[in-house]
Amino acid sequence: MITISQLSKKYGGQVVLDLPNLEIPVGQCFGLVGNNGAGKTTLFSLILDLIRPSTGTVSNHGIIVSENEDWKKTTSAFIDESFLIGYLTPEEYFQFVADLRKVSKATLDEWLEQFIGFFNGEILNKKKYLRDFSKGNQKKVGIVAALIGMPQTIILDEPFANLDPTTQIRLKELISSMAQTQKTTFLISSHDLMHVTEVCNRIVLLEKGRLLKDINKTPQTLAELEAYFKG
Amino acid sequence: MKLVTRILIGFFVLYMAASFLLLGLGLHYLLEKMVPEHPPINVINRVFIYYLFVELLFRYFLQQLPVTDIKNFLLLPIPKRRVIMNVLFKITFSLYNLVPILIFLPFSIVSITKGASAVQMLLWWLGVLLMVLSINFLSFLINKTKWIYPVTAIVFLGGLLEYYQIVPVISSAGQAMQMLYEQPLLILAPMVTFVLMAQITFNHLKSQFYLDTGLQSKREQVLGMQLHFLDRLGEDAPLIKNDFRLIFRNVRARQIVLMFVLFLFYGLIFFTQDIYMDSPMWVFAAIFTTGGFMLTYGQSVPAWDSEYYSMLMCQNLSYRTYLRSKWLLMTLSVVLAAALCFPYLYFGVKVYALILAGAIFNIGLGTFITLFSGAINRFPIKLNVKAKAFENTQAFNFSQLLFTLPKILLPVGLFWLGKLAWGFKGGVLLLTITGLLGLLFKNKLLDQVVKFYIKGKYTTLEAFNKKD
Numbered sequence: 001m002i003t004i005s006q007l008s009k010k011y012g013g014q015v016v017l018d019l020p021n022l023e024i025p026v027g028q029c030f031g032l033v034g035n036n037g038a039g040k041t042t043l044f045s046l047i048l049d050l051i052r053p054s055t056g057t058v059s060n061h062g063i064i065v066s067e068n069e070d071w072k073k074t075t076s077a078f079i080d081e082s083f084l085i086g087y088l089t090p091e092e093y094f095q096f097v098a099d100l101r102k103v104s105k106a107t108l109d110e111w112l113e114q115f116i117g118f119f120n121g122e123i124l125n126k127k128k129y130l131r132d133f134s135k136g137n138q139k140k141v142g143i144v145a146a147l148i149g150m151p152q153t154i155i156l157d158e159p160f161a162n163l164d165p166t167t168q169i170r171l172k173e174l175i176s177s178m179a180q181t182q183k184t185t186f187l188i189s190s191h192d193l194m195h196v197t198e199v200c201n202r203i204v205l206l207e208k209g210r211l212l213k214d215i216n217k218t219p220q221t222l223a224e225l226e227a228y229f230k231g
Numbered sequence: 232m233k234l235v236t237r238i239l240i241g242f243f244v245l246y247m248a249a250s251f252l253l254l255g256l257g258l259h260y261l262l263e264k265m266v267p268e269h270p271p272i273n274v275i276n277r278v279f280i281y282y283l284f285v286e287l288l289f290r291y292f293l294q295q296l297p298v299t300d301i302k303n304f305l306l307l308p309i310p311k312r313r314v315i316m317n318v319l320f321k322i323t324f325s326l327y328n329l330v331p332i333l334i335f336l337p338f339s340i341v342s343i344t345k346g347a348s349a350v351q352m353l354l355w356w357l358g359v360l361l362m363v364l365s366i367n368f369l370s371f372l373i374n375k376t377k378w379i380y381p382v383t384a385i386v387f388l389g390g391l392l393e394y395y396q397i398v399p400v401i402s403s404a405g406q407a408m409q410m411l412y413e414q415p416l417l418i419l420a421p422m423v424t425f426v427l428m429a430q431i432t433f434n435h436l437k438s439q440f441y442l443d444t445g446l447q448s449k450r451e452q453v454l455g456m457q458l459h460f461l462d463r464l465g466e467d468a469p470l471i472k473n474d475f476r477l478i479f480r481n482v483r484a485r486q487i488v489l490m491f492v493l494f495l496f497y498g499l500i501f502f503t504q505d506i507y508m509d510s511p512m513w514v515f516a517a518i519f520t521t522g523g524f525m526l527t528y529g530q531s532v533p534a535w536d537s538e539y540y541s542m543l544m545c546q547n548l549s550y551r552t553y554l555r556s557k558w559l560l561m562t563l564s565v566v567l568a569a570a571l572c573f574p575y576l577y578f579g580v581k582v583y584a585l586i587l588a589g590a591i592f593n594i595g596l597g598t599f600i601t602l603f604s605g606a607i608n609r610f611p612i613k614l615n616v617k618a619k620a621f622e623n624t625q626a627f628n629f630s631q632l633l634f635t636l637p638k639i640l641l642p643v644g645l646f647w648l649g650k651l652a653w654g655f656k657g658g659v660l661l662l663t664i665t666g667l668l669g670l671l672f673k674n675k676l677l678d679q680v681v682k683f684y685i686k687g688k689y690t691t692l693e694a695f696n697k698k699d
Contacts, residue, residue: 048541048544048545049544050541050544050545050689050692051689051692051693052689069549069550072545072546072547072548072549073547075545076545076546076547077545079541082538082539082540082541082542082696083539083541083542083545084539084542085473085538085539085542086538086539086614086615087476087477087480087481087614087615088473088476089453092476095469096469096472096473097546099468099469100469100546100547100548101546101547102547127452127453128453129453129480131615149547
């Protein structure tokens with residue numbers, strides 16, 4: 001559960017995000033949409049305590065993220081390639097994250113087996129550093145690493161971009177099943193309206209840092225969003 | 232801050248240029264004094280082949296070459312020929328190529344005023360310049376290969392053959408240079424070489440002009456590192472394993488290993504000479520001998536992790552664990568260095584005792600001071616890119632200098648105080664006790680470091696994530 005109150009971020013005099021309050025309950029699949037500059041990544045960075053809020057707070061399971069590091073135990077994220085360690089192989093990278101999340105090697109190996117289809121034979125046992133992988137395959141590694149150790153909250157920025165269609169479909173299935181079976185809270189931002197409305201049960205639309213729409217998904221949601229983005 | 236750094240780099244370049252120019256102006260007189268039996272030009276000719284080799288080495292290891300820029304031009308309506316010529320010009324007009332002009336042109340002019348023939352001297356200089364430029368192309372061609380090692384081997388072999396008077400390789404090269412000086416028409420040889428090298432480089436670049444050949448970054452062989460022996464370190468193991476991989480798999484980080492080894496020998500400079508006997512310089516040496524890794528690696532914690540710092544900040548990893556693992560790694564390096572230093576016993580028990588005291592000081596206090604100084608070093612490190620010649624000065628930072636001083640002055644001062652009171656033994660003792668106190672209060676000190684890092688977290692992240 002994530003509670004945002006009076007949160008804002010200014011750069012210079014310019015407000016890039018201003019959210020009076022927002023609550024994301026446990027087990028929700030929360031979709032974030034908006035054009036470039038809407039504040040999606042800023043919001044995620046604030047939730048992950050990567051940037052300092054100008055005002056307000058984010059609390060994650062009751063812990064104010066800028067004051068206490070304990071939220072890291074239950075939360076994971078994949079924002080961009082800077083979340084990968086370029087000089088590791090995918091196996092080493094998974095192991096590193098698993099070690100930090102106190103997941104044993106045996107458990108990790110067994111758990112990774114379910115992703116054989118998702119990896120499509122392009123990730124494991126390639127004897128290759130992450131920095132030498134293609135963008136799409138890097139993303140696969142980053143997303144799977146974010147799922148290690150069953151975190152309660154998972155934040156994914158643009159998870160569908162750069163993925164091939166098959167992988168996009170598999171990723172949607174993966175997210176839906178984790179959200180249902182493990183009550184994982186997902187925060188997903190995307191430019192792909194179709195994917196995000198399909199996988200999320202709540203969509204928030206940001207425009208220039210402000211909350212414009214907060215929709216519980218209905219069959220009309222996609223049409224409603226498309227109408228907005230047509231302008 | 233950036234401007235200050237720029238200005239400092241500018242000063243540094245000017246300083247180097249002035250030094251070379253002075254060397255060039257003075258070279259004639261210097262050689263006259265050192266080798267009075269031969270004319271200076273003959274002396275230079277004899278060792279010129281070594282000079283070329285050193286140039287090649289420097290260029291190979293330091294010079295950044297403008298290759299990757301080509302990619303941007305692929306789809307623009309500019310003829311390939313022009314793009315390649317542009318690259319060739321960029322290679323030719325690099326700062327490095329000013330060196331032969333700054334050294335050998337003044338030398339030639341001085342020689343002319345001393346009665347050498349102007350035509351001979353200037354054509355000789357032109358020959359030198361052309362040879363250096365050819366070496367420049369050669370270094371470009373072998374830059375991405377390992378050819379530098381066979382070339383080095385050949386030069387060494389040549390030196391050996393010469394030394395044992397089997398085949399006079401080096402002196403033949405010297406004679407060739409001498410002939411160039413005596414017979415100005417021979418200038419044709421370096422000219423042809425230069426044109427040939429330029430042509431080869433041109434053809435090479437042309438063949439590289441496709442995304443799937445030259446422009447595709449080469450895939451490296453994975454350096455297998457299981458590192459199971461580190462597992463016994465418990466909670467710190469994953470981070471230390473990562474640091475091992477960081478150090479051995481990245482061009483920039485490998486230099487730390489080199490520094491570790493080089494610093495082991497640092498003591499030889501001071502412990503071998505009687506004038507430094509018992510002086511504060513000994514402490515200086517003792518601190519550096521075991522602290523090479525601590526100083527070079529530690530001053531860029533957390534910058535080594537700058538490429539993925541946001542990721543580390545989101546993991547199930549407290550700042551405390553992160554910093555404790557860095558402390559442990561530095562401590563292990565100091566212990567290893569202290570063990571490897573035991574041959575210093577040869578210079579007496581006193582010397583080794585001082586080295587051990589220095590090591591204990593490094594572990595107890597040096598590591599923490601280094602961690603503090605690292606926190607304010609916010610220049611991100613591009614791990615797999617060779618350091619540019621002047622890039623290291625970028626990490627230069629006044630507040631960091633302030634932190635460097637206690638690392639060196641504090642132990643020297645402590646030793647001096649102890650020595651004043653109870654003699655050499657007292658100095659060693661005081662150094663040891665201070666180190667042990669640091670170890671005793673390790674957790675308290677670590678708390679302070681953690682606080683300092685958390686305070687700078689956002690600023691550090693912002694600096695590391697800045698795209699240039």
